[in-house]
Amino acid sequence: MRPCAAPRAPAGASAALGLCSLMLLLPPGPACPAGCACTDPHTVDCRDRGLPSVPDPFPLDVRKLLVAGNRIQHIPEGFFIFYGDLVYLDFRNNSLRSLEEGTFSGSAKLAFLDLSYNNLTQLGAGAFRSAGRLVKLSLANNNLTGVHEAAFETLESLQVLELNDNNLRSLNVAALAALPALRTLRLDGNPWLCDCDFAHLFSWIQENVSKLPKGLDEIQCSLPVENRRIFLHELSEASFSECKFSLSLTDLFVIIFSGVAVSIVAIISSFFLATVVQCFQRCAPNKDTEDEDEDEDD
């Protein structure tokens, strides 16, 4: 771009000035979507406008997109593919019910993603695939009942994950183990089912309690004791000792049965070997005589 410095020739001055102001008026790429405010060249603000769908198109170099407080139910497939500069996406307080796989592919710079106060019920594998720069992801105050164990794969920079105030009864520890940079995790406000499957999550939480901003006190079990709230700090590894016992009992059975099986196999094979040896001892002389007979025939 040529600088808009004053040209030397006074005759060309007005022409150059006109060109410069024209260039300043021309927005880069598509204009600001109708009804939204583009407060600076990289920010599109469409908050609280009652929008039923994602406004489109935005300036291609948008970095900060604010669409909170609308009625958006769906993000079209591959929607963010052209917005590779997006860093900050506020999708809070909409009506999203699901996220398609790869919704945020192409969002290689996305660092902040707020999906709280939506209507999400399930998180599938790879929902955030390719959004590897994500630092903060909020899924709080949705209606999540299930999170796929590979839902957060590739989120190697994720430091803050909010899953609080959902409908989660269980969570596979593998989903959390995929987050090497995790520092803050919100799990409170879910109806956790503290059965034997929960034992894995419980030990993860115990070892990583420093990552829970509210500690164990805010996490409650809805079951197995229904008429009384059980806080996680009331539980210990011993609470799940029955689960461990039943596990080791199974192991014990496996060991006993495999031991028995091995002995049976050993007995059968030694019996078989003995028979073979015996047969050889008995049959060998006959075979010799047969050979001799054959020799005589020749």
Ligand SMILES: *[C@@H]1O[C@H](CO)[C@@H](O)[C@H](O)[C@H]1NC(C)=O
């Ligand atoms: C959600 O957005 C609506 C409409 O803008 C607003 O009235 C409501 O207070 C917002 N709710 C939350 C929890 O932010």
Ligand SMILES: *[C@@H]1O[C@H](CO)[C@@H](O)[C@H](O)[C@H]1NC(C)=O
């Ligand atoms: C969420 O979904 C339920 C039905 O699954 C619906 O009744 C409710 O209105 C939805 N809420 C929002 C904010 O879209």
Ligand SMILES: *[C@@H]1O[C@H](CO)[C@@H](O)[C@H](O)[C@H]1NC(C)=O
């Ligand atoms: C949560 O989802 C269930 C179905 O999965 C639905 O029946 C319920 O109305 C939803 N709750 C809210 C608050 O949207």
Ligand SMILES: *[C@@H]1O[C@H](CO)[C@@H](O)[C@H](O)[C@H]1NC(C)=O
């Ligand atoms: C605690 O978190 C770290 C990092 O997420 C993980 O590697 C470790 O396995 C967790 N502790 C347990 C007991 O799972």
